[in-house]
Amino acid sequence: MNKLKILLVVGDGLGDRQVSILNAKTPLEYADKPVINSLLRSSMIGLMDPIGPGIVPGSDTSHLAIFGLDPRKYYNGRGSFEALGAGAILSGGDVAFRGNFATVDDNLVVIDRRAGRKIEEAEELVKELNQKIPEVQGVKVRFYHGTEHRVSVVLSGDNLSDKVSDTDPHEVGKRILNSEPTDNTLSAKRTANVVNQLTKLVYEVLSRSQLNEKRKAEGLPPANMVLMRGASIHRDLPKLKDYSGLKGAAVSATALIKGVCRSLGMEVVTPPGATGGIDTDYMAKARAAADLLKENDLVFLHIKATDAASHDGKVNEKVRAIEMIDKTIGKVLDTYGSDIIVLFTGDHATPVELKEHSGDPVPILLYVPTNIISDNLSDFNERSARKGSLRVVGLNIIDLLLNYSNRATKYGA
Numbered sequence: 001m002n003k004l005k006i007l008l009v010v011g012d013g014l015g016d017r018q019v020s021i022l023n024a025k026t027p028l029e030y031a032d033k034p035v036i037n038s039l040l041r042s043s044m045i046g047l048m049d050p051i052g053p054g055i056v057p058g059s060d061t062s063h064l065a066i067f068g069l070d071p072r073k074y075y076n077g078r079g080s081f082e083a084l085g086a087g088a089i090l091s092g093g094d095v096a097f098r099g100n101f102a103t104v105d106d107n108l109v110v111i112d113r114r115a116g117r118k119i120e121e122a123e124e125l126v127k128e129l130n131q132k133i134p135e136v137q138g139v140k141v142r143f144y145h146g147t148e149h150r151v152s153v154v155l156s157g158d159n160l161s162d163k164v165s166d167t168d169p170h171e172v173g174k175r176i177l178n179s180e181p182t183d184n185t186l187s188a189k190r191t192a193n194v195v196n197q198l199t200k201l202v203y204e205v206l207s208r209s210q211l212n213e214k215r216k217a218e219g220l221p222p223a224n225m226v227l228m229r230g231a232s233i234h235r236d237l238p239k240l241k242d243y244s245g246l247k248g249a250a251v252s253a254t255a256l257i258k259g260v261c262r263s264l265g266m267e268v269v270t271p272p273g274a275t276g277g278i279d280t281d282y283m284a285k286a287r288a289a290a291d292l293l294k295e296n297d298l299v300f301l302h303i304k305a306t307d308a309a310s311h312d313g314k315v316n317e318k319v320r321a322i323e324m325i326d327k328t329i330g331k332v333l334d335t336y337g338s339d340i341i342v343l344f345t346g347d348h349a350t351p352v353e354l355k356e357h358s359g360d361p362v363p364i365l366l367y368v369p370t371n372i373i374s375d376n377l378s379d380f381n382e383r384s385a386r387k388g389s390l391r392v393v394g395l396n397i398i399d400l401l402l403n404y405s406n407r408a409t410k411y412g413a
């Protein structure tokens with residue numbers, strides 16, 4: 001049988017709940033989705049628990065599961081994925097962290113965990129940090145900018161450990177945390193000390209930066225802290241091609257996603273104009289995905305805007321991002337052809353009124369152009385998905401894609 005190409009689309013943080021200003025509709029329910037709904041004639045839809053019912057995923061653990069790697073076995077922290085995606089070259093023993101440019105007050109209490117999110121000066125601030133803090137206690141320090149408020153921090157030196165806790169309190173109104181060793185090794189104690197000393201130096205440098213004086217003069221929140229989380233020493237992961245047979249490529253601007261996909265051996269493309277934000281160039285991403293479909297079995301198209309809008313509580317921007325994802329899928333099908341299978345889902349729910357990830361199941365749509373038993377529903381959203389035939393977890397995705405693209409091998413004789 002002819003093997004079908006696969007377009008896997010993730011709207012980050014897509015899942016939601018009823019939203020009061022949308023007349024109790026969800027953003028997906030409210031959004032105008034002519035392309036997605038045109039696929040329903042030959043689609044199964046339903047609900048996916050990225051990790052398991054009620055478990056609140058991060059984008060990191062969720063994407064490992066969606067690509068078929070059990071995070072319980074393969075996940076050891078977000079930092080190294082973020083750093084790889086932001087351009088760091090990691091050598092064995094380097095400890096990487098995800099960081100947030102954030103705004104803190106004089107008592108180091110977090111006022112804004114993202115310093116306003118759009119930080120035009122981010123690259124310059126990172127350059128200043130790299131110039132002024134090249135090392136701490138003999139440990140080399142490097143900062144890498146991802147997108148928006150996202151910064152990766154890499155520590156290089158002997159006897160370091162990723163068994164250290166976050167300085168990010170994960171909440172506004174809380175003081176930044178002291179990093180603590182999470183095991184009783186000397187290397188963990190040493191690393192925690194370096195992180196705490198580094199945090200003091202970062203605050204000193206950023207508080208004195210002229211760039212933050214400028215931000216304050218413009219009424220913008222100063223990016224006067226880097227909150228650190230997800231310490232990890234990178235470990236090699238199995239490659240998608242080896243365990244699934246799928247030659248895969250990804251289109252993304254988001255450091256975490258680029259790092260995960262690179263770790264799986266996928267080609268990663270960030271087309272000019274792709275920003276990882278609500279202002280991304282959707283059509284550029286669509287063209288890149290269509291082009292990659294020529295040489296790949298699977299193309300993964302990641303859209304971060306739905307999550308960014310959700311975390312910022314911006315309902316209309318989440319609806320608009322979903323409508324742009326609809327157009328993006330349409331552009332890929334118009335450009336490459338519609339004889340491909342399309343799986344569209346989210347990596348977790350980020351209810352826009354909650355402004356945080358939740359453990360709710362996420363709607364999933366699987367369009368198969370050949371003869372399948374379609375659910376024949378008329379709209380794709382969290383409510384209609386409850387009437388669909390799919391009820392899966394993230395770890396089922398690759399097997400579903402292999403089966404419906406005519407690539408699955410028999411389990412058994």
Ligand SMILES: O=C(O)[C@H](O)COP(=O)(O)O
Binds near residue numbers: 113114307
């Ligand atoms: O946007 C991201 O990087 C994560 O999904 C959320 O991280 P943040 O809450 O620190 O922005």
Ligand SMILES: [Mg+2]
Binds near residue numbers: 013058059347
């Ligand atoms: Mg996410």
